[in-house]
Amino acid sequence: MFANYLIGLREGLEAALVVSILVAYLVKSERRHLLPRIWSGVALAVVISLAFGAALTFGPRGLTFEAQELIGGTLSIIAVGFVTWMVFWMARAAPGLGAELRGQIDRAADAGRWSLALVAMLAVGREGLETALFLWAATNAATDGTAATWEPLAGAALGILTAVVLGWLIYRGALSINLSTFFTWTGAFLIVVAAGVLAYGVHDLQEARFLPGLHNLLFDVSEQVPPTSWYATLLKGIFNFSPRTTKLEGLAWVLYLVPTLSVFLVSVRRRTAAAPSRPAAPAPVS
Template sequence: MANILFVVWRESVEALLVIGILFAWLRNAGLNQGMKYLWGGVVAGLALAGALAGAMMALESVLPDGSIEYFQLAMVLIASGLIVQMVFWMRIHGRTLKKELEGEMSQAAAKANWWGLMVVVMLAVAREGSEAVVFLYGLGLGSGSVGQTILAIVLGLALAFLTFWLLQQGGKIFSWRLFFKITEIMLLFLAASMLINGVERMIGLDWIPGLVDPLWNTSMVLDDTSRFGGVVGALTGYRAQPALTMVLVYAAYWIAVVVALKRVSAKQNKPKPAPVAAQAASQSGR
């Protein structure tokens, strides 16, 4: 259940960040009349995420027995792709997230469009909540006992509030930049784990060949069926006896991710061209 705790923790902190930015903006601007719309948007966003969870469970319950495994496989692969997409989205928009949210809030406040403000909050919270729902389903939310699942969710939420409080203190040791850097790596490993889970299922369904199965056996070092090995496997995709196909997919995944991250970093660090007016002034000064 460590993967469920991690997902709930990470997604909750991100949602709290969005709510915190908007709350601070309203308070600093003296727009207390917008607070009820802020919290209304939070409730509406959570309701939308809950509706998505209910729809997924309802869909699973009406699917024929033979189709459930295919549906779960599809959700595992979708969740893996969404995690990677979320990491890249935060890498691109993380620096300007505060500015973008405050800009949308300013436009709504200038027009006294409090319902528009509520929609902004609702969509932001619904996005985080919906991502969490898809991720948790992909991880197999109902695979463990109900008690363990509830405990993991409660602990994840509690840890998220504690983390958010610590980050808001502006400490030098635990900063937002460090938080996102560490959790970004953990999320990419989790996405790799879900991808390998999907590949493993496809090999089991004879959709793709395993090629050499197993390629090696490291059970003596770390058995992925043990409690600790299971946690490592769930968070990283480790298998003690992997098929060659799984190893090739895992390697291809990390090569693609590293190359894409380097391209994003290079684009962000690329110096922006000076405005035309500034260039003209510089040339005339010469």
């Protein structure tokens, strides 16, 4: 549940910051009459993201077991690719995100009636689609492919709600957080979560008989960590840890986690050392 909460919080805060920048710029440039276009784009992005999540959840049902596992494993690996790209992109682009969005607003305001709605929809929809895909993959991994329990979804919803509140407080100037530190720590944690999702995706592909080695175990600690125990559930829910891990799963986990996390931390350290200090949040709107 905590991992899903953190996913919802991080992705929700990214979307909330985007919306706050868009709204703040229109308000400060005395173009409040254009705000409904922003909100219509945000609403459309939310609807599309929910529909995408529903399609992921209910679409594979009715297929054979092997087909479900093949689809699930493939989507899990795609989700890992998306979240990895998102973590690195946000770390690199966050300092100039405000200027980029303001430029897009100026161009869209002059382009046509629905251009601003399209800018908002694309900006928020990207986060929504990534969130839906990664939450589906993480939840599917945490529940071993069975029907999703309410805990992961509740955790994600609570994280998104927290992000909305934080975004509003940042917009009003009531709260200032170090976004660089926030995205660094959550980015590193999501890379660890993504490694577990990748390992589970490999396991799904082994179940689908697409990859070999399903019974070639790297370790089996089921006696020490019973799958039904509370601590096994906790490890599964946060890190997607499986007491029975195949050699191919373990290899995929190591080959992803070690280089990806190392490159991420080194790039963050270099960027922090080279860049001057920047404001932590958008300026408050009077």
